Amino acid sequence: MQAPLGTGSRALDAGLVALALAAVLVPAWLVEHAPPLPPHSDPRQPRATAPQRVLTPAELPPVEPIALRDLPADDARAFNATIPFVGGPNPAARPFRFSGSAEDRARASDCLAAAVLYEAGDDPAGQQAVAQVVLNRVRHPAFPKTVCGVVFQGSERSTGCQFTFTCDGALTRWYSEPFWTRARKVADAALSGSVYKPVGWATHYHTDWVVPYWSSSLDKLAAVHTHLFFRWTGWWGTPPAFRFAATGSEPRVTQLAAHFDAHKLPEVLAAEQQALAMQKAMALPESAIRASADDPNAFLIHVDAKDAATFPLLAARACGARPYCKFMGWTDRDDLPASARGALSAPQLASMSFSYLRDRPRNLERTLWNCTEFERPRSQCMRRAPQPIATARPALSAEAGPAVLEGVRRKPASRPTAAASPTPAAS
Structure with a gap:
């Protein structure tokens, strides 16, 4: 028997509605009633990797770059x-x-x-x-x-x-x-x-x-x-x-x-040190590098051993455009000469730390260091003259009579005249 007109259409509509409800309700029920996931199934947790094969002493282990798992x-x-x-x-x-x-x-x-x-x-x-x-x-x-x-x-x-x-x-x-x-x-x-x-x-x-x-x-x-x-x-x-x-x-x-x-590369470090030395040399007040009162072309200056790199720059600043100039520095203020006139004493020469001499008419310019104080190339060291060694001489008295040496009578030696001691060259 043929179904009344419209009955098949209503049945088809009802079936479609039922399928739509199932598509929504069944997943919801499964989510609500599903058993919990095992710990290692949590996607946020990494699985522990199996230990690598233990290498023998003949096999050098690889050094791998840092690689991290993406985890909170x-x-x-x-x-x-x-x-x-x-x-x-x-x-x-x-x-x-x-x-x-x-x-x-x-x-x-x-x-x-x-x-x-x-x-x-x-x-x-x-x-x-x-x-x-x-x-x-x-x-x-x-x-x-x-x-x-x-x-x-x-x-x-x-x-x-x-x-x-x-x-x-x-x-x-x-x-x-x-x-x-x-x-x-x-x-x-x-x-x-x-x-x-x-x-x-x-x-x-x-x-x-x-x-x-x-x-x-x-x-x-x-x-x-x-x-x-x-x-x-x-x-x-x-x-x-x-x-x-x-x-x-x-x-x-x-x-x-x-x-x-x-x-730092040596050339970079040298340039930086030179720049710092220049800065220090220029910062020194004029009163600290005044010419000697009795010689406008001579400078007798107290210098700081910590600023050894500034010594040549100080000399250049002090001498300026003078065609002839002497610059001498001492790190010990007590050794600083009072005057530039006359020759320096042997102790003053021996304790001088730095010297600069400019003589443009003779085409001469020389920078020297006291290498017992500062480590410099041999060609930049002041010459140090040897000092005389004092030897003990037995005292002679008027009552002692003539001196006797190996059975030979001799007259007492006359007292030697004092000779000038050799002094180190400053420049």
């Missing part, structure tokens, strides 16, 4: 807490003894101080722990053999640095001097053999609010405040692996050159 800080802390600390011994590192020149030592101290300050802030324990990791790396075959080389490894690449402050722009935010003073004390102590025992032979660390991809594959050793410390698994994390010595020849680091002289 709280989730990172929760994940880091699930990684257990390794059991067994955690021997302290051997004392580190820096061997190198004073300039190399200054560079190493600058680099290590920057690492502990920018990585651990003004936290003494954290700074000591960071310094220990840096020096551990210096002695490990997988890393550079200099302190600056370790700290600034990969800093030329934005994604390849080992210490984030070297490539993320942090060095543009400079700490004030008291912070640097405290950081340098930690650095100098570590370079002189101080050991921070809790982190042992750790070569890696990170703050607890980030998760590097390597954190699950290394042995977790210690926690120092907000930093977690790790070593390589197997033989490469044991004391015998740290068998290399630092070269002692530290490179200059351009990122530190703006603040530390030891990292």
Whole structure:
């Protein structure tokens, strides 16, 4: 029997309505009554990576650039807490003894101080722990053999640095001097053999609010405040692996050159020192460099040994355009002659610190230094004449009679006349 007109249309409409309601209600019911997800199914939590294969002593472990999982800080802390600390011994590192020149030592101290300050802030324990990791790396075959080389490894690449402050722009935010003073004390102590025992032979660390991809594959050793410390698994994390010595020849680091002289190129440092000397020389008042009252072409000046670089500039300023001029300086004010007239005494010549002579008619210009006071090239040193050595002579009296020598009667020697002592040349 044929259905009445319109019945099929109403049935079709009802079916469509039912499907629409099911599309809304069924997912809502599933969300409400579904069982909870297992912990590792939480998309915000990273899965712990399986430990890497333990390398043999013949296989050098790779040094990977920093790569972090994209996690909020709280989730990172929760994940880091699930990684257990390794059991067994955690021997302290051997004392580190820096061997190198004073300039190399200054560079190493600058680099290590920057690492502990920018990585651990003004936290003494954290700074000591960071310094220990840096020096551990210096002695490990997988890393550079200099302190600056370790700290600034990969800093030329934005994604390849080992210490984030070297490539993320942090060095543009400079700490004030008291912070640097405290950081340098930690650095100098570590370079002189101080050991921070809790982190042992750790070569890696990170703050607890980030998760590097390597954190699950290394042995977790210690926690120092907000930093977690790790070593390589197997033989490469044991004391015998740290068998290399630092070269002692530290490179200059351009990122530190703006603040530390030891990292400046020699020509840049010389130009800066010359500019500073010029500034000091020009700042000295005229009353301090007046010509001698009895000779307008002679200057007898008290100079400061700390400002040795200014001496030639002071002489040039004092002499001005004079065709003939003498400029002599003494760092000891008590040795300063009262007058430029007459010859200087032997003690005055011997104690003179600096001299400048200009004689343009003779085409002569000479700058000399007292090289017992200042280290200068031999050609710039004043000539020092030898002083006579006094020898004891037995006293003769009128009652003693004639002197006797090896059985031969001789007349007493007449007293020698005083001769002028040789004096050093000042110019």
